[in-house]
Amino acid sequence: MNEKKDLDRLFQEKFKDFEVAPPEFVWENIQEILQEKKKRRVIPIWFKLSGVAALLILSGLLATLFFNDTDNPVNTNPVVIDNNTASPADALKASPDAAPANAAIPSATGKNSNNNSANGTPALQDGANTTAVATANDNTNNTNNKTSATVNGVATKNNSGKVNTTHPAANNNYAVAHQSTATTINKTNGKRTRIDKNLQQGNAVVYEATQPATTGSATQTSDVSSTASNNSIVKNETTNDALAAAKLRNDAKNFASNPNSTINKANRDNSNTTVAVIEDIAARVNRDAALDRNANIATVKNGTITNTNAQGIAENNTKSTQGVNPTNAESNTIQKSNVIIDKNIPATDAVAQTVTDTTATVVPENELEKLLQEKLNGKKDEDKALAENKPKERWVLKPQVAPVFYNSLTSGSPINEQFAGNSKSYDNDLSFGLGVNYAVTDRISIRSGINSVNLSYATNDIAFYASLNNATSNIGTSKTANIVVQNAANVPDVVMIDGQPTQAVSGSMLQKTGYIEIPLEMSYSVVNKKFGIDVIGGVSSLFLNQNNVSVVSNTGLSTQVGEAQNLNNLHFSTNIGLGFKYHFWDSFQINFEPMFKYQLNAYSENSGNFKPYFIGLYSGVSFSF
Amino acid sequence: MGLDQVIQECQQNSIRAQEQLYRLLAPKMFAACLKYSRNRADAEDNLQDGFLLIFQKIGQFQFKGSFEGWAKRVMINNVLQRYRSEGIFELVSENMPDVADVEIESDDISMDYLLAIIQELPDRYRMVFNLYVIDGYSHKEIAEMLSITDGTSKSNLARARMILKEKIEALQGNRIPSAK
Numbered sequence: 001m002n003e004k005k006d007l008d009r010l011f012q013e014k015f016k017d018f019e020v021a022p023p024e025f026v027w028e029n030i031q032e033i034l035q036e037k038k039k040r041r042v043i044p045i046w047f048k049l050s051g052v053a054a055l056l057i058l059s060g061l062l063a064t065l066f067f068n069d070t071d072n073p074v075n076t077n078p079v080v081i082d083n084n085t086a087s088p089a090d091a092l093k094a095s096p097d098a099a100p101a102n103a104a105i106p107s108a109t110g111k112n113s114n115n116n117s118a119n120g121t122p123a124l125q126d127g128a129n130t131t132a133v134a135t136a137n138d139n140t141n142n143t144n145n146k147t148s149a150t151v152n153g154v155a156t157k158n159n160s161g162k163v164n165t166t167h168p169a170a171n172n173n174y175a176v177a178h179q180s181t182a183t184t185i186n187k188t189n190g191k192r193t194r195i196d197k198n199l200q201q202g203n204a205v206v207y208e209a210t211q212p213a214t215t216g217s218a219t220q221t222s223d224v225s226s227t228a229s230n231n232s233i234v235k236n237e238t239t240n241d242a243l244a245a246a247k248l249r250n251d252a253k254n255f256a257s258n259p260n261s262t263i264n265k266a267n268r269d270n271s272n273t274t275v276a277v278i279e280d281i282a283a284r285v286n287r288d289a290a291l292d293r294n295a296n297i298a299t300v301k302n303g304t305i306t307n308t309n310a311q312g313i314a315e316n317n318t319k320s321t322q323g324v325n326p327t328n329a330e331s332n333t334i335q336k337s338n339v340i341i342d343k344n345i346p347a348t349d350a351v352a353q354t355v356t357d358t359t360a361t362v363v364p365e366n367e368l369e370k371l372l373q374e375k376l377n378g379k380k381d382e383d384k385a386l387a388e389n390k391p392k393e394r395w396v397l398k399p400q401v402a403p404v405f406y407n408s409l410t411s412g413s414p415i416n417e418q419f420a421g422n423s424k425s426y427d428n429d430l431s432f433g434l435g436v437n438y439a440v441t442d443r444i445s446i447r448s449g450i451n452s453v454n455l456s457y458a459t460n461d462i463a464f465y466a467s468l469n470n471a472t473s474n475i476g477t478s479k480t481a482n483i484v485v486q487n488a489a490n491v492p493d494v495v496m497i498d499g500q501p502t503q504a505v506s507g508s509m510l511q512k513t514g515y516i517e518i519p520l521e522m523s524y525s526v527v528n529k530k531f532g533i534d535v536i537g538g539v540s541s542l543f544l545n546q547n548n549v550s551v552v553s554n555t556g557l558s559t560q561v562g563e564a565q566n567l568n569n570l571h572f573s574t575n576i577g578l579g580f581k582y583h584f585w586d587s588f589q590i591n592f593e594p595m596f597k598y599q600l601n602a603y604s605e606n607s608g609n610f611k612p613y614f615i616g617l618y619s620g621v622s623f624s625f
Numbered sequence: 626m627g628l629d630q631v632i633q634e635c636q637q638n639s640i641r642a643q644e645q646l647y648r649l650l651a652p653k654m655f656a657a658c659l660k661y662s663r664n665r666a667d668a669e670d671n672l673q674d675g676f677l678l679i680f681q682k683i684g685q686f687q688f689k690g691s692f693e694g695w696a697k698r699v700m701i702n703n704v705l706q707r708y709r710s711e712g713i714f715e716l717v718s719e720n721m722p723d724v725a726d727v728e729i730e731s732d733d734i735s736m737d738y739l740l741a742i743i744q745e746l747p748d749r750y751r752m753v754f755n756l757y758v759i760d761g762y763s764h765k766e767i768a769e770m771l772s773i774t775d776g777t778s779k780s781n782l783a784r785a786r787m788i789l790k791e792k793i794e795a796l797q798g799n800r801i802p803s804a805k
Contacts, residue, residue: 008758015759019652026673
């Protein structure tokens with residue numbers, strides 16, 4: 001143990017103050033990369049600025065789009081597993097000599113399904129739409145070794161061309177071909193290959209022929225499956241010589257007569273994105289169905305086709321049909337399903353054999369399911385990642401207060417035309433309230449809230465006097481004694497009331513209005529850092545809650561005149577403004593938002609060309625949560 | 626300008642501050658990279674990537690503890706990440722070796738030689754040895770960083786020591802005859 005410490009100490013001491021100057025080019029590289037990043041950052045600002053105007057105009061539309069976008073439908077990945085199983089009982093009857101071949105089946109098919117499932121996944125991303133690739137384990141018995149060698153040679157020819165190159169015939173255990181090629185195989189080896197009639201229904205099928213007792217290398221199978229794009233029918237087929245019989249030849253002929261165009265047609269029909277997954281054979285086979293399916297085809301095989309929707313997305317199409325007696329229903333299903341995996345389990349000569357097969361292939365299935373699960377999980381993770389990118393604190397609550405500067409674009413008077421030319425002095429009032437923001441994205445927020453706002457102005461150079469007659473338009477009063485307000489220029493020095501000369505009082509007329517304002521605005525952050533700048537646009541609804549007109553004499557005496565009668569109880573304003581904010585902490589910031597609000601229909605009628613607006617300098621603190 | 630201020634300016638992406646920081650830390654960081662990398666070229670690559678990572682993550686530095694320690698950790702993790710992604714960690718034996726009793730006379734062994742024999746170690750032995758012996762991480766921490774078990778870390782360390790010791794002995798063995 002001593003020497004260990006010595007060794008450690010030696011290194012510790014030597015490396016204690018170990019420093020080495022790096023070559024200069026390292027910094028130059030770093031600088032280059034850093035500056036590139038900076039440059040890239042500059043450009044988008046102009047994009048953003050130019051986009052602001054459009055964003056404001058189309059704010060409503062955009063908001064809708066954003067809400068809809070969150071629910072983007074995920075591509076559906078329907079999977080149909082189609083197990084076509086030869087009946088052990090039939091095989092026993094028809095071909096006692098088929099037994100030796102069966103031992104090789106589990107390993108061959110198991111591997112195959114495994115590899116295909118692993119590599120079937122890329123097919124999901126493959127946008128190609130028409131290449132149908134299918135695999136089949138063509139398991140022949142001893143007597144057929146010769147012919148299966150031929151298969152390997154032939155099968156490298158196919159329609160897609162993609163598959164071809166990846167399969168040198170010399171050492172292929174898996175031969176991949178399209179329908180036409182498969183037909184060739186079947187012609188050559190009519191004795192040993194069975195073709196389901198469902199192939200004639202216009203389904204694209206490619207056979208992968210596998211010699212018995214051989215194991216496929218991962219690269220070969222991956223080549224196969226990577227070329228498998230959407231809409232594949234994968235067929236694992238194992239045959240026994242003894243089972244083939246003359247029936248097979250007929251099938252082969254029928255098959256040969258199918259033009260390739262049927263493949264394309266079938267592919268066109270199935271244009272959805274799919275995942276090709278091959279399930280383990282033994283686990284999925286409906287053995288019972290396979291066993292006593294029907295007697296009249298006992299010379300060939302009982303086929304069980306089980307279509308299962310592994311992901312629960314596609315339609316659940318489960319059925320059992322005879323491999324040699326396809327129905328219309330079957331072809332329909334195949335067209336509906338995006339992926340059909342068709343496996344033919346070879347005939348086995350004993351039940352015990354089947355049992356061993358099953359157990360032997362359990363593991364690949366689990367792995368397959370794992371892969372499937374991983375795929376699903378991966379998607380969830382992506383969704384999560386997306387969700388995490390969105391701002392966590394979407395809601396902002398902001399009490400705010402604003403000095404309000406009231407004014408009019410024109411010099412009219414809402415009370416009476418005679419005051420249109422009078423000078424007006426607009427008071428500075430106060431607005432206060434509570435705002436709520438909802439962040440749709442990092443930069444775009446929807447804003448609302450509730451504010452109380454008071455607006456008032458004075459019409460100068462008027463004279464008023466008490467009268468029994470209603471004399472001032474647009475002002476209603478509950479008082480018995482009316483006060484007549486007139487433009488000072490029109491009022492004679494002495495007004496006769498009931499025969500009594502009365503002095504008109506000169507002064508100013510004050511109109512006060514108060515509103516509850518509910519804004520609905522949208523803001524876009526042009527700068528969104530510790531210090532931020534927003535562009536804000538929207539509308540407000542203003543509910544009238546205060547309305548009075550009074551007069552004030554030059555000497556300071558004041559009296560109520562009444563209420564303006566032409567004020568709308570509800571009017572609207574269009575708002576535009578800038579928001580400046582400074583983040584103290586993540587959830588706390590101060591705001592300063594100068595807003596221009598143009599009132600659209602404050603007065604119902606006789607507004608005397610009065611076009612009021614107000615500017616509010618809203619400031620406050622905001623809390624996000 | 627103090628280090629804190631330089632860091633703050635780096636957080637604002639000031640290229641001037643970034644250069645200052647680089648000049649300040651690069652020799653130490655390069656030394657670390659040399660220890661953890663297979664050779665000098667790898668070390669240069671790792672230094673570059675590590676600094677880019679430091680500048681990228683500098684906003685996360687909370688001014689708690691030493692910045693140099695933080696930066697070194699980022700740098701080391703970057704190297705570990707790289708070798709992990711290359712998937713070469715599996716290639717070393719996991720068995721605990723026998724410990725031989727050999728003294729090491731460490732007086733006149735050059736820095737270059739020590740660095741060279743460290744770099745020659747299989748990747749994981751090198752990582753474990755550096756992390757444990759030179760940079761003072763515990764086996765537990767190492768196990769987490771490398772996604773291995775404590776036992777594997779200890780075993781790797783023992784193997785690394787064996788190899789280093791053998792190489793130092795070989796050097797000394799060669800020297801003794803030549804000195805005579």
